Amino acid sequence: MNKILILICGIFLLTSCGFEPLYAKKQNNNSWYFSGNFDNSVTQEMAKISIEPIAERFGQQVRNQLLDLVTPLGSPKNPQYRLYVKPANKQITQQAMRRDITATRERIRYKVSYYLEQNNKKILKGNSISFVSYNILSNPYSTTTAQKKTEEDAAKIIANDIALRLGTYFHKELYNKGSY
Numbered sequence: 001m002n003k004i005l006i007l008i009c010g011i012f013l014l015t016s017c018g019f020e021p022l023y024a025k026k027q028n029n030n031s032w033y034f035s036g037n038f039d040n041s042v043t044q045e046m047a048k049i050s051i052e053p054i055a056e057r058f059g060q061q062v063r064n065q066l067l068d069l070v071t072p073l074g075s076p077k078n079p080q081y082r083l084y085v086k087p088a089n090k091q092i093t094q095q096a097m098r099r100d101i102t103a104t105r106e107r108i109r110y111k112v113s114y115y116l117e118q119n120n121k122k123i124l125k126g127n128s129i130s131f132v133s134y135n136i137l138s139n140p141y142s143t144t145t146a147q148k149k150t151e152e153d154a155a156k157i158i159a160n161d162i163a164l165r166l167g168t169y170f171h172k173e174l175y176n177k178g179s180y
Contacts, residue, residue: 045170046070046163049116050079058151059087062112065159070166081123085114085162088127095133107133110154114162116169124169130157 049070054063062085067075070083088111094103110132115125132154134146 041174042167042170045174046166047073048076048080049083049166050075050081051083052085054085054087056087058090058110058155059085059112061152061155062087062159062162065156066162069159069163080118082117083114083162083166084117085112087111088113103136105133105135107131108150108154110158112158112162116166124166126165128158128161128165130154130161132157 047070051063051066051070054060066083066085089109091109091111093107093109094105095107096105097103108131110130111127113125113127115122117123130153132150134143134150137143137146
């Protein structure tokens with residue numbers, strides 16, 4: 001009985017929170033969004049973004065991830081938007097100290113700033129932060145491999161965050177214009 005009551009309360013809370021799907025178009029004025037048809041206006045708008053080159057190896061990894069997420073069919077021939085991403089900083093914190101004051105773990109904070117431009121006017125800007133960590137092992141090769149994997153993971157996290165924010169921005173803009 002308690003499980004059924006919790007489920008019913010959960011459904012009422014979810015419907016009252018204002019949750020709105022990002023890639024599904026509302027088909028009619030009732031409370032159901034999805035009727036089997038997807039609206040791809042957000043992805044079509046995102047496909048008009050040119051992702052500018054980013055400095056440093058980490059920036060290249062972020063850009064490659066963004067290209068896969070934002071423009072999977074290739075760069076647009078006549079872009080309407082330009083996305084600029086700048087690696088802001090990388091902060092390394094040593095953790096789990098041994099008795100001889102050497103670390104056995106490192107935590108890295110990557111921060112990038114970005115902005116989206118249309119007709120030389122900034123329309124969206126923000127920061128994205130990723131926290132990742134790895135173990136410092138006795139084998140230097142293993143530690144180097146862990147560092148590289150951690151950097152790749154951080155690039156994926158940041159690219160996913162930026163792509164999601166772009167999708168949210170375009171969803172809101174298309175919804176406000178009434179074309180969605």
